[in-house]
Amino acid sequence: MSESISGFSKLSKSKKIDWIVNTYFSNADEAKRILEQYWHIDEKIQQLHDEFIENTISNYYLPLGVAPNFLINGKLYTIPMAIEESSVVAAASKSAKFWLDRGGFKTKVISTTKIGQVHFMYHGNKKTLESFFSYLKPLLFKDAKPITKNMEQRGGGILDIELRDKTNDIKGYYQLHASFETLNAMGANFINSCLEQFAKTFKSEALIFDAFSEEEKDIQIVMSILSNYVPDCLVRAEVSCKVEDLNEDNTISAEEFASKFIQAVNIAEVEPYRAVTHNKGIMNGIDAVVLATGNDFRAVEAGIHAYASQNGTYSSLTHAKIENGIFTFWMEIPLALGTVGGLTGLHPLVKLALELLYNPSAKELMQIVAVAGLAQNFAAIRSLTTTGIQKGHMKMHLMNILNQFGANDHEKSAIIDYFKTHTVSHSAVVEALKNLRANK
Numbered sequence: 001m002s003e004s005i006s007g008f009s010k011l012s013k014s015k016k017i018d019w020i021v022n023t024y025f026s027n028a029d030e031a032k033r034i035l036e037q038y039w040h041i042d043e044k045i046q047q048l049h050d051e052f053i054e055n056t057i058s059n060y061y062l063p064l065g066v067a068p069n070f071l072i073n074g075k076l077y078t079i080p081m082a083i084e085e086s087s088v089v090a091a092a093s094k095s096a097k098f099w100l101d102r103g104g105f106k107t108k109v110i111s112t113t114k115i116g117q118v119h120f121m122y123h124g125n126k127k128t129l130e131s132f133f134s135y136l137k138p139l140l141f142k143d144a145k146p147i148t149k150n151m152e153q154r155g156g157g158i159l160d161i162e163l164r165d166k167t168n169d170i171k172g173y174y175q176l177h178a179s180f181e182t183l184n185a186m187g188a189n190f191i192n193s194c195l196e197q198f199a200k201t202f203k204s205e206a207l208i209f210d211a212f213s214e215e216e217k218d219i220q221i222v223m224s225i226l227s228n229y230v231p232d233c234l235v236r237a238e239v240s241c242k243v244e245d246l247n248e249d250n251t252i253s254a255e256e257f258a259s260k261f262i263q264a265v266n267i268a269e270v271e272p273y274r275a276v277t278h279n280k281g282i283m284n285g286i287d288a289v290v291l292a293t294g295n296d297f298r299a300v301e302a303g304i305h306a307y308a309s310q311n312g313t314y315s316s317l318t319h320a321k322i323e324n325g326i327f328t329f330w331m332e333i334p335l336a337l338g339t340v341g342g343l344t345g346l347h348p349l350v351k352l353a354l355e356l357l358y359n360p361s362a363k364e365l366m367q368i369v370a371v372a373g374l375a376q377n378f379a380a381i382r383s384l385t386t387t388g389i390q391k392g393h394m395k396m397h398l399m400n401i402l403n404q405f406g407a408n409d410h411e412k413s414a415i416i417d418y419f420k421t422h423t424v425s426h427s428a429v430v431e432a433l434k435n436l437r438a439n440k
Ligand code: MEV
Pocket: 085, 277, 278, 279, 280, 281, 282, 284, 380, 381, 384, 389
């Protein structure tokens, strides 16, 4: 067992590394070598990464891939994806190509409102609180002006502030429930700064509000924080074509494919065990683009999963139908994204990813991200209802297995060739590699 350490954050980077490698690793030199191997050779870029977080000891690389041929509202995109899982980029690319020949993806931003709340405790008369709030509301806007001025000049700002009574849930619990338009910024800092200012104004005005008794003045602010649940920051993505045009190969008819596809979606709509995996596949696409474009994938995940349970049961994010011979597959999801602020102007690869997407507005990025999710789900359901997921997945996983066994380039190409006509499994790959090496 190691001992605890105080003052770790104040140590220099090399001292931190020394402590880590000497405390936790049997081979300290090897551990140090691995950490250093992932440092960037350009000191400025390394310093940038060091300063993104605290106690940085190395960089954790994820591959950045691209999926070309995405036709979205008539415009062609190559979508950047940062993800470690094999098959995801291939699946996205395959869907993109499939829908490229069938009119592409149609998307629409439905709304862009974000939410923040000041949670507080008040045990006095509700009517007095309501009259205090009527007096307070314009002051909340006024005192937040220094924070909102620039955002307002660009067309955004605080949309509304409501007083919400939550005393049925917790005794004495009320909220200031505020809505915001943050334009191209994800807006977390903007919203949180406004909320903290609301709390200050609230507290100080309460102290001088005559109608409050001394006890009523003692309002306790519990916390002021944005919500990552953004059901009114919604985007829709859709694909559709004639059922007969769904025919791609001759293993299954277009009609049978459409019907199995819709059954699979229906199952995810009613069965939470399936819905979680179904939506996980959607998040493969969404997270990869969210990450590549420097956005907060934890916020996006939390918001989307909450939305998937909005009716009380966790359910599918996507839906599908056939009407008048037309197959339609669609998804509506909440997405709070930014294309300015945060990492977007700092991380060189994020800047590159955004330029690859023609430097989108936040609204455009919402649509691209939603398409990546829908495409991913289409590819997954297509595989699941036809060949099964393992066929494609293991093919993609082949390289991971070969790398795990230190295959050289010659061995890799021989084995990949061999598995063009054989079924991939972990043991089959190990066996084939063994045979190849033995026959040398
Ligand atoms: C794997 O990462 C994602 C899938 O399981 C999604 C799904 O089952 O729909 C293939």
